[in-house]
Amino acid sequence: MEISPRPLSRGTARRGLRRRLLPSAAGVCAAAVLIGGCSGTPAPERTEASSWQRMESSTRAAPPSSVNELQTDYETVIKNVLPSVVQIEAGNSLGSGIVYDSKGHVITNAHVVGEGRSFLVTVATGEEPLTAKLVSSYPEQDLAVIKLERVPAGLKPAAFGDSSKVAVGQIVLAMGSPLGLSSSVTQGIVSGIGRTVSESATDGGTGATIGNMVQTSAAINPGNSGGALVNLDSEVIGIPTLAATDPELGEGAAPGIGFAIPVSMVTTVADQIIQNGKVTHSGRAALEITARTVLDDSYQPAGAAVVEVVKGGAADKAGLRAGDIITKVGSSEITSITGLAEALASDEPGEKVVVGYVRDGEERTAEVTLGEV
Numbered sequence: 434m435e436i437s438p439r440p441l442s443r444g445t446a447r448r449g450l451r452r453r454l455l456p457s458a459a460g461v462c463a464a465a466v467l468i469g470g471c472s473g474t475p476a477p478e479r480t481e482a483s484s485w486q487r488m489e490s491s492t493r494a495a496p497p498s499s500v501n502e503l504q505t506d507y508e509t510v511i512k513n514v515l516p517s518v519v520q521i522e523a524g525n526s527l528g529s530g531i532v533y534d535s536k537g538h539v540i541t542n543a544h545v546v547g548e549g550r551s552f553l554v555t556v557a558t559g560e561e562p563l564t565a566k567l568v569s570s571y572p573e574q575d576l577a578v579i580k581l582e583r584v585p586a587g588l589k590p591a592a593f594g595d596s597s598k599v600a601v602g603q604i605v606l607a608m609g610s611p612l613g614l615s616s617s618v619t620q621g622i623v624s625g626i627g628r629t630v631s632e633s634a635t636d637g638g639t640g641a642t643i644g645n646m647v648q649t650s651a652a653i654n655p656g657n658s659g660g661a662l663v664n665l666d667s668e669v670i671g672i673p674t675l676a677a678t679d680p681e682l683g684e685g686a687a688p689g690i691g692f693a694i695p696v697s698m699v700t701t702v703a704d705q706i707i708q709n710g711k712v713t714h715s716g717r718a719a720l721e722i723t724a725r726t727v728l729d730d731s732y733q734p735a736g737a738a739v740v741e742v743v744k745g746g747a748a749d750k751a752g753l754r755a756g757d758i759i760t761k762v763g764s765s766e767i768t769s770i771t772g773l774a775e776a777l778a779s780d781e782p783g784e785k786v787v788v789g790y791v792r793d794g795e796e797r798t799a800e801v802t803l804g805e806v
Contacts, residue, residue, distance in 0.1 A: 609660025621651030644778025721746030761789030
């Protein structure tokens with residue numbers, strides 16, 4: 434099954450959701466009947482319970498202590514972290530964000546802020562939205578920082594975890610404003626780590642290729658973008674950004690498949706933006722070339738053709754030149770420029786990789802020490 438990701442901000446969800454949540458009067462009455470009747474409907478006659486029914490109810494086993502402990506853990510995490518999750522209105526777009534520090538900086542997705550420069554932010558400490566301004570956006574990693582113009586009393590920054598400790602099977606909670614329902618929480622596990630996912634440049638995406646993403650089964654929906662993926666230690670381990678969609682279902686999401694930007698990248702980008710007003714060191718590996726996708730005789734993608742090599746850059750030092758067609762990076766087959774970006778997304782500047790390429794019809798290889806985007 435082919436799966437493609439979709440960004441998770443949405444501008445018109447709240448109005449449509451409200452229509453779906455308001456049941457008819459008959460529906461309300463029918464529901465109430467199940468719990469004891471509603472106005473205009475006689476209550477059922479009370480009867481004496483049999484002795485075995487009374488005995489069964491009195492001897493029913495209590496939930497295991499482990500269940501109670503897990504529920505307590507959930508409640509503690511929600512109490513600790515949810516006050517740090519905000520709702521962001523950017524024109525017609527709606528998303529979420531995380532309070533990053535006590536100075537009013539909020540980290541979110543670049544596709545949530547879009548082209549906007551000013552925003553309305555609803556925080557946990559007040560009912561009225563506060564105004565915020567863009568500090569800087571980094572679409573290449575789909576991250577942005579905005580800053581509240583007035584810092585309210587009691588604003589609570591979130592605690593951020595360690596990406597190296599994230600493991601498959603860990604229980605996680607996703608917090609945000611899905612479909613405009615602010616302060617919503619869903620639960621799941623870490624389903625995978627080290628995922629590389631490419632956003633579409635349409636449908637509100639930035640076109641970014643993001644490596645080392647955390648895959649989760651926690652339900653995330655439009656409006657969750659920019660919110661928090663949290664472990665049971667009350668630490669943010671990622672920012673929910675994309676949901677997988679199944680082309681066979683049209684616009685329908687593939688249930689239980691969502692992706693979050695890892696906390697290591699979140700803090701790296703946020704710290705640079707706050708300190709310098711922009712990202713100065715991306716931490717993303719690059720061959721330092723300009724390239725394009727080439728097609729074979731059957732008009733199928735067949736590689737990434739080098740259009741230009743940065744003088745003194747990684748590819749130049751390894752001997753690659755304009756006209757070479759890159760077909761492999763490490764163990765990854767390369768058929769397009771997107772595939773090339775995905776192959777490099779999980780690497781770091783300074784790492785050595787073997788690049789396979791074709792020059793004048795001859796297959797060759799070169800060891801490249803990766804540069805930085």
